[in-house]
Amino acid sequence: MGIEGVGSADLGKVEFNETTLPMTLRATLTDALDRIGKRHSDHGLLITVDETQGANVSDLRALATAVQHLIREERNIAVAFAGLPGMTSSLLHDNVITFLRRAMPVELEDISLGLVSDAFEEVITANGGAITPEALQIATEATHGYPFMIQLVGYNIWRKASGSVIDAGAARAGVEAARIRLGGTVHEPAIEDLSSVDRTYLLAMAQDQGPSRTGDIAQRLGKDPQYAGRYRERLIQAGIIYPSAYGYVDFTIPYLRQWLQEHAATLMLGGN
Known part of the structure; x- marks a missing residue:
């Protein structure tokens, strides 16, 4: 993991090893904040993390630990994470990254x-x-x-x-x-972190050319509607599907239906 400064507050470039990462990162951020404060007393440091769902969890924990210490010290620091909607369901349950629960979520809507x-x-x-x-x-x-x-x-x-x-x-x-x-x-x-039943639910949906009727999905799964409904809710919470109308669900991400159709055999063999 590395951190590199951009713009007027040049942080230089620092490489971290996993053992000392939290302490080294905290010291580096503290030094950066000190230098920024000397030049602009009303300025602070914004850290942005893109593709958070694919980030190394150890790196995120180290960043969370360092930032939490600096927040307690009332330093002028903020963090913005960007990623897939479903990333919050796994990251928010991490014991160290709990400070994300206090973050303000902003979900980007489709553009006209x-x-x-x-x-x-x-x-x-x-x-x-x-x-x-x-x-x-x-x-x-x-x-x-x-x-x-x-x-x-x-x-x-x-x-x-x-x-x-x-x-x-x-x-x-x-x-x-x-x-x-x-x-x-x-x-x-x-899809990769979903359970085999979650994937099977999505593959059952992918048989339709448009929104899927939840009753049809349960029938394809060979399960009762209540059982299928539990996985429906899980997938909605993960941001993979959404209720398009009463009794119907559809995919949130464009072209996911086509991708599932093309990778159906691999997904069935690779389930958890």
């Missing part, structure tokens, strides 16, 4: 497709490119307004263009590349 379309067109034009109306519609609708998918689609349609103009072919190729990337970076991490 109108804004997505405008953003694509503005960024592409500002960088000397162009996109056809058909390609813009394909790219926009493929994102489903999902923030990370917007990034992936935008990046990949630009790469797939043969020249300065992004046409429908480049858009379709870029969307497919983005979908595959989403599978490896979002779908797989979201």
Whole structure:
């Protein structure tokens, strides 16, 4: 684990070993806060952690320990974590990372497709490119307004263009590349820690082309509705599915249904 300063408060770069990590990290952060305070008495230190669900738990514990000490000392420090919705269910039950329970959760909602379309067109034009109306519609609708998918689609349609103009072919190729990337970076991490029954529930859902009726899922599982309902609630709490209507559930993450269909055999063999 390392920490590297950015901007006016240059922290330098420090490497930590696992044994002394909490104490070394606390000392490093204290030194950084002292230096920031000397230059700007009203400034503090913000630590951001991205892809938290894939972070090393030992590193998170060390960070939590160091930050909690500094908070007790009333130092001007804050931490922002970003990750999949389901990460809180596992991290909040960790004995050391309990200070996350006092954090303010902010769940990002899907972005309207109108804004997505405008953003694509503005960024592409500002960088000397162009996109056809058909390609813009394909790219926009493929994102489903999902923030990370917007990034992936935008990046990949630009790469797939043969020249300065992004046409429908480049858009379709870029969307497919983005979908595959989403599978490896979002779908797989979201599923890998689920139990075999959780996965079976999701695979039962994946048999439908749209929202699934909870009664049908229970029937496919060969269980009574009350039994299936327990796993429904677990998956809702994990941010994997949501109740789309009374008696129906659907997937929260775009393209998860298709990813489950493609990986069904592997998931059944790899259950816990």
